[in-house]
Amino acid sequence: MTTESNKEAPFHSGYAVLVGRPNVGKSTLMNALLEEKLAIVTPRPQTTRQQILGILNGENFQAVLLDTPGILTPKYLLQEKMVHSVKKAISSADIIIMLTEVEKKVEDEQLVLDLIESYSVPKVLVINKIDTTRKEKLLPAIAAYQGLDRFQTIIPISALQKDGIERLVSELHDTLPVGQPFYPPDMLSNEPERFFVAELIREKIFFQFRDEVPYSTAVHVESFKEESGKKTAIEAVITVERESQKGILIGKGGLALKKVGTSARYAIELFLDCPVYLKLTVRVRSNWRKNAQILRQLGYE
Ligand SMILES: Nc1nc2c(ncn2[C@@H]2O[C@H](COP(=O)(O)OP(=O)(O)OP(=O)(O)O)[C@@H](O)[C@H]2O)c(=O)[nH]1
Numbered sequence: 001m002t003t004e005s006n007k008e009a010p011f012h013s014g015y016a017v018l019v020g021r022p023n024v025g026k027s028t029l030m031n032a033l034l035e036e037k038l039a040i041v042t043p044r045p046q047t048t049r050q051q052i053l054g055i056l057n058g059e060n061f062q063a064v065l066l067d068t069p070g071i072l073t074p075k076y077l078l079q080e081k082m083v084h085s086v087k088k089a090i091s092s093a094d095i096i097i098m099l100t101e102v103e104k105k106v107e108d109e110q111l112v113l114d115l116i117e118s119y120s121v122p123k124v125l126v127i128n129k130i131d132t133t134r135k136e137k138l139l140p141a142i143a144a145y146q147g148l149d150r151f152q153t154i155i156p157i158s159a160l161q162k163d164g165i166e167r168l169v170s171e172l173h174d175t176l177p178v179g180q181p182f183y184p185p186d187m188l189s190n191e192p193e194r195f196f197v198a199e200l201i202r203e204k205i206f207f208q209f210r211d212e213v214p215y216s217t218a219v220h221v222e223s224f225k226e227e228s229g230k231k232t233a234i235e236a237v238i239t240v241e242r243e244s245q246k247g248i249l250i251g252k253g254g255l256a257l258k259k260v261g262t263s264a265r266y267a268i269e270l271f272l273d274c275p276v277y278l279k280l281t282v283r284v285r286s287n288w289r290k291n292a293q294i295l296r297q298l299g300y301e
């Protein structure tokens, strides 16, 4: 009986765009929805720099999820490109999922609210990190957003503990328009493997280095060779802005870079599900974050 009715139920599909301030948990939520680690996650803001597409297939629906960089007031060209990529993602949205944290006030979210205001698609507010606070704090937060009257629903979740995810999935199913899937059901993303490899290296750099170093770093995979019976050989270049940063990344006797290489290799092997040989090189390109041509070469369109 159930199978019968599901067969007759119309298929829903569309683009669901995750937006919010840096560090609110967009990438964590994306991974929780997909039940896969696709987007990198670190404790520091501005981890994600580009739109990341992930395909969520459910019964009678397909949601094409777009994780985006945190919305901020840009101070240099890379950040301008980050904000531009958020706007581009939103322009293809069938539904906007705005994330906030339970501890954040509505005033802290003005930049995000302003950015999404002019889009007439349905909007869902997700209040994340509810595991970090007492239940009593949640009700005033929900009431404040209900007062704005901009969201079709408000869903409290913990992306980290995967709490509240089902409610969001069913909201996606119900809201996405009736239509055919955009991608085959076994596809997880449309980004090439080398993109995710570069991201995993960047993630390890975020974890290993402090202050400005991760923000001054870009990673680009220069060569990716798969040969049957052999380890997949990957060569990646880590670009930094100054000689001093190169020194920090390489470390005494090359130890720091070796540590990045080892932890990145484990993560890449897990992602690709095969043994990997990873070669890392560090290159200085001064002020790359402000240089349109270098940004393009590094993959930041
Ligand atoms: N306690 C708790 N921490 C969370 C939750 N969701 C995410 N985090 C943490 O918040 C930090 C930022 O998470 P991300 O998923 O990278 O956040 P983001 O919004 O993608 O950040 P940007 O890419 O920088 O914009 C990480 O340390 C996560 O582990 C949650 O539900 N509870």
Ligand SMILES: [Mg+2]
Residues within 6 Å of the ligand: 026, 027, 028, 039, 040, 041, 047, 048, 068, 069, 070
């Ligand atoms: Mg992110």
